[in-house]
Amino acid sequence: MSTPLRQPWAGPLGLYHPGTSVLHRCPPGAKLAGLAVAGIAVSLARGPVSALVALAVAVLAQLVSRVPWHRTTRGLLGTLVAVSLVGLYQWWLRGWAVGLEVVLDIVALVLLATIVTATTRADALLEVLARLARPLRHVGLSPETFALACGLFLRIIPVLVQTSLEARDAARARGLERSPRAVLIPSAVRMVAHARATGDALAARGLGED
């Protein structure tokens, strides 16, 4: 007997979870600034103790946001696998303290970023990003287009996952489940086609033309 099917993984970022917590009501600009400060602090602070503090802050933010744990932990699993490999390499290269620090730092920052996107509507994020990007006008770039590109990044993660899963299923159906080429090449081709179709759709909606 198999377990019930799950919805396709949507990636660690990009899914707003409706709520009324303090973090949901906090201005998006403040949350982005907080995330930037956390990123700088984590980069500057050295040692596993400071990394543990960063993780504790991230966990506290998660509790305050009242976003269900399964929404964030499921998204973090992929990150954990990749970060563990990086941590093991750092442990071998520079010792256990550095390895542990790297793992905890990255998990803390990804968790914080997840909480920011889970408690902020994409529309509100676009608003802030467009405001922050105003100086780009001086070099001929549209702030709205810059913000839209960031928004598209959030949407592209579940599409990428879905496309890869479909390519994997198609490879399995043809008995090619052991061939990475049978998954990677169709995934890449379909993502390029998707990017072109999305470009057409944006143009048709008159978006990104300002």
Add this chain to the structure above:
Amino acid sequence: MIELDDVLVTAFSPDPAGDADRVVRLLGPVTLRLTERRIAVIGANGSGKSTLARLLNGLVLPASGTVRVDGLDTAVDGRAVRRRVGFVFTNPDAQIVMPTPLEDVALSLRRLPLTADERDAAARAALARFGLEDRAEVPAHVLSGGQRQLLALASVLAVEPAILVCDEPTTLLDLRWRTVVDDLLDGLDQQVVVVTHDLDAAARADRVLVVDRGRVVHDGEPGAAIAHYRALMSSLRA
């Protein structure tokens, strides 16, 4: 009103001989005045229907001739034309660009001078109009195919375009969702141009264009146009 005057669309195509790409004719010459409220475009795959549809909001520009929408030339006033002409694609996945339905509709509304609260309210109202109010904040990728097509329609219609062009909007849908989308399109106040393989939907149009090998080979009332199309398809089988 949409006017196409001696429009020709060409494209580069790889030369089988391996030399430089050659230029091929995709559509035209076409001259049309589209004034009816419901217009259907039918034809075989690869006949040029989608190219014709894409001309109407400036997604494709003619190599020669002009396309005008309410007097605006798509080659000159592309932005203004796209504000007047909404476009719905076959596959809604390419059209939905935000993580949730509410955010996707709100993205369309960013073109309008609205505050964030007004935009939120307008987006919710647009979703309610299409029966998606209870799906407003779920991830867009978990919606059914029919719901995603409704969302694509909601996102386009939220800004109240004067004309709606749909490129095979029901091709990927089952009978239930096809009926839902067809009924919605039938009930719109806008002028609607639909590219379709659904001859029942075409039969309800005021005017039907039959496209074959890049030319409009029949233009008239649905009965005669559909009969012409059937005869055309039969001749291909023979």
